Amino acid sequence: MPAWLTPRRIATVLAAAVLLVFPFLVDAFWLNTAAFIVIYAIGALGLNVLTGLTGQVSLGHAFFLGAGAYTAAVLGGTYHVMALWWILAAGIVAAICGAIIGPTALRLRGLYLAVVTIGIVFIGQHIFTNVTWLSGGPPGRAIPTPQFGLAFTCPAEGCALNFDQPQNVGGLTFDKNGMFYYLALLILVLGMLYVRNLLRTRPGRALQAVRERELAASLMGVDLFRWKVSAFVISSFLAGVSGALLGSLVSYVQPDFWSLILSIQFVAAMIVGGAGTIWGPLLGSIVIFGLEPVMQKYAQSLPLLAHGSGGGIPVSSATHILYGVAIVVFLVVEPLGVIGLARRAGRVLQRRRIAAAPAAAA
Amino acid sequence: MTTFFQLFVAGLALGCIYALVALGFTIIYRASQVINFSQGAFLLVGAYLVSWFSLDRSYPFAVAALLALAITALIGVIFQVLVLRFTVGQPVFTVVMITIGLNIALEGSVPALFGSTQRSIGDPWGSSSVSLGSVVVNWDSVWTIGVTLLILAGFFAFNRFSRYGLAMRATAMDEEAAMAVGLPTRRVHALAWGLAGAVATVGGFFLAGFPNSLTPTSDAIALRAFPAIILGGLDSPLGAVVGGVTIGLVEELTAGYQPNNAAWLGTNFYAVAPYIVMILVLLVKPYGLFGRRPAERV
Amino acid sequence: MSDGAVDVVADAAPVLAASGLTLTFGAVTAFTDVDLRIGDGELFAVIGPNGAGKTSLFNVISRVYRPTRGAISYRGEDLLHRRPSEMASLGIARTFQNLGLFHNMSVLDNVLVGRHHLMRSGSLLGGVYAGFAQREEREHRRAAMDVLEFVGIADRARFPVQVLPYGVQKRVELARALAMEPRLLLLDEPVAGMSAAERTQITQLVRRIHAERGLTIVLVEHDMGMVMQVAERVMVLDFGRVICVGTPAEVQHDANVIRAYLGEALEDAS
Numbered sequence: 001m002p003a004w005l006t007p008r009r010i011a012t013v014l015a016a017a018v019l020l021v022f023p024f025l026v027d028a029f030w031l032n033t034a035a036f037i038v039i040y041a042i043g044a045l046g047l048n049v050l051t052g053l054t055g056q057v058s059l060g061h062a063f064f065l066g067a068g069a070y071t072a073a074v075l076g077g078t079y080h081v082m083a084l085w086w087i088l089a090a091g092i093v094a095a096i097c098g099a100i101i102g103p104t105a106l107r108l109r110g111l112y113l114a115v116v117t118i119g120i121v122f123i124g125q126h127i128f129t130n131v132t133w134l135s136g137g138p139p140g141r142a143i144p145t146p147q148f149g150l151a152f153t154c155p156a157e158g159c160a161l162n163f164d165q166p167q168n169v170g171g172l173t174f175d176k177n178g179m180f181y182y183l184a185l186l187i188l189v190l191g192m193l194y195v196r197n198l199l200r201t202r203p204g205r206a207l208q209a210v211r212e213r214e215l216a217a218s219l220m221g222v223d224l225f226r227w228k229v230s231a232f233v234i235s236s237f238l239a240g241v242s243g244a245l246l247g248s249l250v251s252y253v254q255p256d257f258w259s260l261i262l263s264i265q266f267v268a269a270m271i272v273g274g275a276g277t278i279w280g281p282l283l284g285s286i287v288i289f290g291l292e293p294v295m296q297k298y299a300q301s302l303p304l305l306a307h308g309s310g311g312g313i314p315v316s317s318a319t320h321i322l323y324g325v326a327i328v329v330f331l332v333v334e335p336l337g338v339i340g341l342a343r344r345a346g347r348v349l350q351r352r353r354i355a356a357a358p359a360a361a362a
Numbered sequence: 363m364t365t366f367f368q369l370f371v372a373g374l375a376l377g378c379i380y381a382l383v384a385l386g387f388t389i390i391y392r393a394s395q396v397i398n399f400s401q402g403a404f405l406l407v408g409a410y411l412v413s414w415f416s417l418d419r420s421y422p423f424a425v426a427a428l429l430a431l432a433i434t435a436l437i438g439v440i441f442q443v444l445v446l447r448f449t450v451g452q453p454v455f456t457v458v459m460i461t462i463g464l465n466i467a468l469e470g471s472v473p474a475l476f477g478s479t480q481r482s483i484g485d486p487w488g489s490s491s492v493s494l495g496s497v498v499v500n501w502d503s504v505w506t507i508g509v510t511l512l513i514l515a516g517f518f519a520f521n522r523f524s525r526y527g528l529a530m531r532a533t534a535m536d537e538e539a540a541m542a543v544g545l546p547t548r549r550v551h552a553l554a555w556g557l558a559g560a561v562a563t564v565g566g567f568f569l570a571g572f573p574n575s576l577t578p579t580s581d582a583i584a585l586r587a588f589p590a591i592i593l594g595g596l597d598s599p600l601g602a603v604v605g606g607v608t609i610g611l612v613e614e615l616t617a618g619y620q621p622n623n624a625a626w627l628g629t630n631f632y633a634v635a636p637y638i639v640m641i642l643v644l645l646v647k648p649y650g651l652f653g654r655r656p657a658e659r660v
Numbered sequence: 661m662s663d664g665a666v667d668v669v670a671d672a673a674p675v676l677a678a679s680g681l682t683l684t685f686g687a688v689t690a691f692t693d694v695d696l697r698i699g700d701g702e703l704f705a706v707i708g709p710n711g712a713g714k715t716s717l718f719n720v721i722s723r724v725y726r727p728t729r730g731a732i733s734y735r736g737e738d739l740l741h742r743r744p745s746e747m748a749s750l751g752i753a754r755t756f757q758n759l760g761l762f763h764n765m766s767v768l769d770n771v772l773v774g775r776h777h778l779m780r781s782g783s784l785l786g787g788v789y790a791g792f793a794q795r796e797e798r799e800h801r802r803a804a805m806d807v808l809e810f811v812g813i814a815d816r817a818r819f820p821v822q823v824l825p826y827g828v829q830k831r832v833e834l835a836r837a838l839a840m841e842p843r844l845l846l847l848d849e850p851v852a853g854m855s856a857a858e859r860t861q862i863t864q865l866v867r868r869i870h871a872e873r874g875l876t877i878v879l880v881e882h883d884m885g886m887v888m889q890v891a892e893r894v895m896v897l898d899f900g901r902v903i904c905v906g907t908p909a910e911v912q913h914d915a916n917v918i919r920a921y922l923g924e925a926l927e928d929a930s
Contacts (some may be wrong), residue, residue, distance in 0.1 A: 050796045057455050104641075107648045110454050111397050111596065115588045116644060119637030122585075130628030194787040201786035201797050202772075209762050209773045216760035219722060220840060221748030221777030230783050260585070264462060271459055276764075313474040321474065324467025331460045332448050 007346050015279075019173050019185060023178045031177040033293045038184040039245045040289045044269040044281035045191045046238025052275035053195075053204065054231035055211030056105050060117030061239055061266045063124035064094040066258030068240025069143060069247035076144040076248075080153045083146035087187075087244055094240025095233045102232035103121070104224055121260050128255035140254035143247035146177070146183065180249050187245075188282065191238055193233075196278050207231055208276075267287065268327050274339030283338045287326070292319045364381060367497045369618040370611065375503035376569070377610020378510035382565035383587035384594060384602035385517065387556035391596050392534040393554035395454070396446065399461040401562050402584025403468035408563025409570045417482065427567060431560045434545040437468075438559030439552045446555075447548070473578045481576050486502050506568040513564065521599070526553060534597075586613070586633070587642035597652025604651065608637045665678050673736060675700045675844055675876045676721070681730035688718035691900035694730070698878060703870050705879040705887045707911075708897035713716050714880040715757050717897070718848050719846060721878075722747055722754045734844070747836055748777040753842035755833045757880075768817040771804040774839030801918045804839055811835040811865065827858045834862075838869065845869070845877045851886055859886060865888055888912065896920065 047061050068090035075086040101120060105113055112354075128135040134168055161167065162319050166175045174182070198204035207226045209217035218224055238276030247253045265288055273284025295315050299305045305318055334340040383401055390398045408430045415426030441464060449457050491500045521527040526549075533540040533550045541547050562584075569583060570576040590609040594601025617632035624631075649655050676698040683690040691713035698704045704902055706714050719725045721732060723744045730741040734750060742750065753774075779800055781793040789797075808814040811831050816824060821832060830850065837845060839844050850866065851859045863886045870877055870890070881887045887894060888908045896904040898920040904911050911917055 051455070055455070057458070104645075109643060109648075111458065112644060112648060112650075113594060114458065115592045116641055118585065118588060119634075119641055122637050123634050126628055126631070126634045129630075197787050197789035197793075198783065201789060201793055202776060202781045203783045203786040205765070205769055205773050206776060208765055208769070209776075212762035213760055215724065215744070216756065216762070217773065218745045219724075219747050219754065219760075220773050220836075221745060222773070223745055234783060264466070265757060267459060267462070314478070317470040317472075317474040320470025321467045324463045324465070324470060327463030327466070328445060328460050331452075331456050331463070332445060335452065335456055 004179060007349060011342075016271060017094060023181055024140070024172070028175075028177060029293075029297065031181060033173075033290060035177050035184060035249060036246070036293075037285050037289050038181060038188055039242055039249060040266075040269065041250075041269040041282040041285040042188050042191060042245070043186065043239045043242030044266050044273070044285050045195065046235040046242065047266045048270050048275060048277075048281045049195060049198075049238070050231045050235035052270055052277070052280070053199075053211065054164060054207040054228065056228060056231055057110060057114040058117045058235075059114055059263045059267065060124075061235075062258040062260065062262040063121050064236040064239035065246065065262070066124055066128055066255075066337050067097050067236075067241030068094045068243030069253060069258075070128065070141075070194065071240065072244035072247060073141055073143045073234045073253075074134065074339035076146075080144075080155075082152060086144075087146070087241055090244035091237040091240040093244065097238040098236025098239075099229055102229035103225065105228045105232065111347055117263075118260060120264055121176070124160070125255055128258060138255065140252055143244075143250070144250050146180075146245075146248055172222065180245070184245055187241060192278050192282075196256065199278070203230070204225075251257050263304040268323055271335075272323075272326055272330050274337035275335075277336070277339040280337055280339045287338070288323055291323060292316070295319055343354055363468060364496045365618060368499070369614045371497065371503055373611035374607060374611070375500075375506040376614055377590075377607035378506050379565045379569050379583070379603050379606075380587045380590040380610050381482035381603045381606025382510055382513065382561050382568075383584050384591040384606045385514070385599060386561040386565075387587075387591045388594075388597065388599050388602045389517075389530075389554050389561070392599075393530050394442075394446070394551050395534075396457050396461065397454075397596065398555075399458060400441075400465035400468055401558065401587070402582070403465045403472075404434050404438065404559045404562035405566040405569065405584050406578070407437065407468055407566075408470055408559070409566030409576050410472055412539050412563075412567055413481050413570070413576055414476060419616055430567075431563050434559040434563045436559075438555035442552050442555040443548075446551075469578070476578075478578050482570075502568065509564065509568070513561065517599065526550070530554060589636040592650050593639050593643055595650030597654065598650075598652040600632045601650060601652030609639070612639055613637040673700070674698055675702075676734055678721070678732045678880070679730060681717070681720060681732065683713070684727045686730045689900050691897060694897075694902055696895070698876060701874050701876055703866075703877045703879065703890055703892045705881060705891035706897060707881055707884070707887055707894060710882070711899075712897040712898040714897055715848055718754060718846055718878075718880055721803045722752060722846060731836070748840055748855060751841075751843035752846065753837040753840040753844070754846035755830075755837050755850065757824050757852065758830055759833055761829060761833055761836075763822040764820060766818050766820055767808065767813065767824070767835075768801070768804060770821055770832055771807060771836045772800060772838045774807075774836040775800045775804060778841065804835075807835045807839045810868075812836070812861070814850055827854055830854065830862070831865075834865070838873075843875060845875050847877065847879045849880055849882060851881065851883055859883065862886075863889055882911075 001298045020360060022034065026034075043061065043065055046064075047058065050056050050058055071090040071093040075081040075089055076083065081089075094255070102115075104116055108116060121130045129138055145163045147154050147159035147163065150162040151159070158164075163176050164171055167179065168174075195204075206217070206222045207230070209220070209222050210227050210231075214224060243258075269284035269288040270281060271284065273282065274280030274289050292315065295302065295305065295318060299315055305313055305315055330337055334344070336343070378470070383405060386404070387398060388400050390396055390401075411430035411433055412423075412426045415421045415429050416423050419426075421429070436479065445460065445464075446457070449460060491498050492504065493499075529540070529545045529547075529550050532543070532545055533547050537547055540550075565584075586609065587606065590605040591602060592605070593608060594603070594605025612635055613632050616635040620627055620631050620635075621629070643651065647653075664886065674697045676696060678694060678696040681694040681696070682692045694717060706717060708714055716725065720727045721739075723739065723742055723746075727740070734752065747753075762773065765773075779796055781796055785793040803883065805814055808817055811833050811834055813828055813835065816828060821829060824832070830853075834847070834850065837847075847866070851862050866877065866879070866886075866889050869875060879887065879891065891908055893906065894904075894908055894911045895902060896914070896917050898916075902914045904914045904922060906914070
């Protein structure tokens with residue numbers, strides 16, 4: 001095997017191929033689930049920058065998603081702005097919120113910071129519930145489907161590319177789920193490239209140094225304020241975009257959706273996938289956000305689960321139990337999540353290759 | 363004025379529940395440097411067990427209560443021994459997430475085992491109340507405050523005067539030194555978790571007592587205990603109590619007065635008021651009112 | 661009253677000067693009334709028995725602690741008005757007694773954090789990784805590898821720091837400090853916990869650094885052997901007080917120093 005064909009490269013190419021071709025191989029249920037997973041993965045990628053890379057514990061992610069979603073609702077819904085702009089705006093508004101909250105991370109450490117972020121989720125939910133023009137109050141509000149065109153706003157008939165209408169490109173049909181999937185995938189890939197670049201340059205090292213040893217980092221000239229706030233800004237931007245797309249795909253959202261449980265799911269996805277890694281957020285999202293829909297679908301065939309009017313464990317409880325256990329098991333056995341397991345497997349394979357080579361040469 | 367007193371007593375009772383949850387956190391934190399996010403789940407499981415034993419199995423309340431205490435304490439001990447022991451040396455965040463994982467799993471198992479309908483906890487004093495002048499107070503509140511005071515007194519005595527109390531304090535200060543001196547640190551950790559589970563369960567009884575009922579989301583209240591813990595400082599039992607009572611009072615008084623006087627703050631503002639108070643305090647004192655900045659060796 | 665008052669260095673513009681430095685933590689005194697005058701390019705050692713206050717002194721100089729009393733100046737400017745995050749740009753680098761390495765990062769990345777204050781790319785430029793960011797990255801990686809070569813661990817560049825043996829880790833810490841291109845290097849027990857062979861190697865390295873790079877080096881050490889070999893002047897602390905300042909030879913024969921290290925009994929016996 002040529003040297004440049006490392007297991008990692010092969011895996012990446014395979015993964016890319018699967019991700020690209022996937023929508024044409026599956027039915028609507030799986031495509032819809034996949035679209036959700038990729039959208040969630042964008043948010044998980046953001047959290048990974050804040051917590052995985054920079055070590056700032058945050059259970060407040062749901063708030064930033066909500067902020068993004070409502071920005072999209074107002075700009076896209078009330079003002080009919082074109083999707084590209086409301087997606088960007090969602091990220092920017094959430095990023096601004098992140099910049100405001102970020103400085104608290106300077107004063108507060110670890111657990112104290114975590115609890116403040118919990119407070120932010122609750123305060124956020126309170127604001128969302130009570131500011132009715134923003135969120136529609138407790139009953140909720142609709143979030144528009146993306147429409148892309150060349151103008152700033154979309155006319156009444158809709159813009160050129162409307163996700164509600166299936167599009168035909170070169171013989172291939174893209175329906176709503178498919179278009180969401182590819183849009184989210186594009187954004188996710190751009191995000192992953194961005195994070196990869198951060199990791200090989202000064203900013204990525206600065207963030208990690210903050211995570212590892214603040215004092216030593218500070219003595220080397222790493223400005224703790226600037227980098228902690230940057231981590232919040234990057235993380236919140238991605239969360240805002242994720243929230244906007246999420247709201248849009250769900251199409252109707254109530255304020256109590258942006259809850260602590262949602263934040264915890266993101267943390268779980270980050271951990272199970274592998275904190276601080278690039279592919280981790282996507283892998284973790286597949287497990288955490290894919291579990292419930294899959295279990296719902298197969299409730300009849302799986303033992304113990306309640307379905308229809310029969311008895312048994314409600315699916316939501318079962319999913320909770322499963323990923324509660326998953327979090328515990330991963331953290332005890334392999335804190336670097338699925339990526340950590342993959343790396344271990346990679347090392348085992350490498351050792352076998354080295355062990356086999358002399359025998360082959362002999 | 364009567365409104366004020368009624369709210370005040372309700373606030374004290376609620377504050378006592380928070381103080382119990384906060385005390386449980388503090389016990390574990392001082393012994394194991396871990397913050398146990400599943401304290402709320404212990405509360406929930408404990409309350410459900412009492413309800414099940416006393417209503418579904420018709421055991422006398424006291425027996426049901428003791429059984430529930432024993433079982434939740436046992437769950438805490440098992441978790442410590444089977445899982446947490448293997449996470450020594452991991453970053454704090456990892457351990458916190460593990461306790462969150464336990465929380466999710468326990469919360470999920472409650473509706474699975476006991477169903478999701480509302481239920482009563484089957485307490486013997488139920489809806490009865492007593493009048494002190496023109497103020498009407500639930501017996502439940504009275505018992506809450508009374509039992510909490512007893513538990514707190516008991517805990518302080520244990521901490522100060524008993525051998526295991528001393529062992530716990532020593533382990534909290536410097537585990538290696540404690541081991542070197544021959545203290546049974548494993549038992550200390552197990553004891554801490556057992557105590558915390560038991561204390562949470564007691565909180566659960568009172569929480570689900572009249573006029574409340576028990577549902578699978580009753581543990582959400584434990585989340586409001588967080589501001590209490592943080593306010594008091596993670597490593598101070600006195601702080602846990604002061605923090606708990608403060609938050610309880612803030613909540614009840616806000617619930618009573620805010621809708622009429624500051625309606626612009628929104629409905630159910632009392633639910634977020636504790637968090638706002640906590641954030642404001644932390645901005646001034648980043649380690650809570652009574653917490654101390656952990657010493658770092660450079 | 662410290663003997664430092666009669667020390668000989670009368671150089672113009674000392675790099676580091678301190679007078680009356682005192683640090684107390686409540687009832688505990690780390691050190692009292694320490695005076696320092698360190699000239700440009702000097703190799704100055706601070707020694708003393710355990711608990712004498714040496715690392716605390718370093719922490720005060722690098723602004724990690726605020727002294728209870730006293731003044732410090734660096735290149736003529738008051739250092740007490742500066743924050744820890746300004747140390748790098750001032751040209752002050754330090755190593756830590758208990759290692760301040762970034763454990764989950766590679767050796768190369770650790771050293772590259774040392775270059776942080778010499779680089780410009782932020783979250784926007786770095787995230788795009790083209791043009792300026794790319795060029796800057798290549799240039800500084802080369803510089804970091806050069807430092808690693810100098811220190812002798814270039815072959816371990818890609819390893820995560822936490823899997824490396826202690827001796828190598830100490831070298832990474834040294835490389836990282838050097839990579840900052842400091843003018844004043846503070847080394848906190850650079851050979852602590854090392855084998856005899858490693859100690860010799862590090863001692864040579866410190867000598868080379870001093871000779872080739874013309875840095876001012878202040879060294880805190882326990883190991884008399886190393887200190888006597890490399891230091892130009894030595895200051896002895898005991899129980900937080902300066903008991904002697906002078907050349908290694910002078911210090912070795914000073915009665916107070918001998919008593920501090922060996923105790924009263926020997927003195928009486930002789």
